[in-house]
Amino acid sequence: MAISDKLDKTKRSFKEKVALLLNKFSKVDESYFESLEDLLISNDVGAKLSLKIIDELKDDCKINKITFPNQITDLLFDKLKTLYSKQEYDSQINLSNKTNIILVFGVNGVGKTTSIAKLANIYKNKGLKVLLVGADTFRMGAIEQLDVWAKRVNVDIVSGHDNSDPSSVIYDGVSKGVKEGYDLVIVDTAGRLQTKDNLMNEANKMYRVISKILPEQYVESLLVLDSTIGQNGIYQAKAFLDNCNITGIILTKMDGTSKGGIVLGIKDQLNIPVKYIGVGEGINDLMEFDLDEYLKGILD
Ligand SMILES: Nc1nc2c(ncn2[C@@H]2O[C@H](COP(=O)(O)OP(=O)(O)O)[C@@H](O)[C@H]2O)c(=O)[nH]1
Ligand SMILES: [Mg+2]
Structure with missing residues (x-):
């Protein structure tokens, strides 16, 4: 079974909340970013990291002249993925010894x-x-x-x-x-x-x-x-x-x-x-x- 099937609660919760934000806001402004930050924190991403993500997103929006929330969703997902890219993440158990x-x-x-x-x-x-x-x-x-x-x-x-x-x-x-x-x-x-x-x-x-x-x-x-x-x-x-x-x-x-x-x-x-x-x-x-x-x- 795929991990994602067992993680239905998290999946639904995160996606639904992002979708709700999209419906609530017609443009990317300070209150949109505040809500997005709250969303990350309420999902236990952690306050410091959430703030960092939001700050970077704000910069990205300025540079790329993004004004609609739906354009930001992809950016957010990309950002989370790069922040947690695989290279530095060794999830294997070490079994190289005899015992x-x-x-x-x-x-x-x-x-x-x-x-x-x-x-x-x-x-x-x-x-x-x-x-x-x-x-x-x-x-x-x-x-x-x-x-x-x-x-x-x-x-x-x-x-x-x-x-x-x-x-x-x-x-x-x-x-x-x-x-x-x-x-x-x-x-x-x-x-x-x-x-x-x-x-x-x-x-x-x-x-x-x-x-x-x-x-x-x-x-x-x-x-x-x-x-x-x-x-x-x-x-x-x-x-x-x-x-x-x-x-x-x-x-x-x-x-x-x-x-x-x-x-x-x-x-x-x-x-x-x-x-x-x-x-x-x-x-x-x-x-x-x-x-x-x-x-x-x-x-x-
Ligand atoms: N739903 C769920 N329950 C778990 C999981 N892992 C452990 N539990 C339950 O958590 C309770 C405590 O587990 P236990 O192994 O005795 O914890 P310990 O005191 O740390 O040894 C038990 O009722 C387990 O069945 C899990 O991944 N999911
Ligand atoms: Mg025990």
């Missing part, structure tokens, strides 16, 4: 465990030997939840018991991964809204433990963000970016939001690539993120 490690971070409820199950399923189906590590030892029931998914997807799992030290669970998991020739080890971490110090200490410990077994190896560190909380997700992300070596984002619940502009806001404010998007609660509802296809989906 590849993915750490998954994010606050409770964003969809970490579900996304891990979906990832395991994707890579298992590609023929990789996948091991899950349940290191969310703080939240009651978190380990069991991952266990249920491991059985359903039919992959192996190493997990700690409640309140055991997450880093020691990770040590066990990564050791097993290396010893028994797993291609991919995916680690579920605790999602308490941690104090910065806590988060930093724990993350440091996790990276240290991994580097004891796999010195200097690239560790894919994915931050899971819930797209339905919009701009707040970006604030939430900053704590993790400051303390973990985040290499990519999984943006979940894209099926439930009409504010798909958050993808653009993330690129602009965090400059971390979105690698996967979650588009439902089912095991197959995770898609590799393709920026071009996504922009086409919401703009064309």
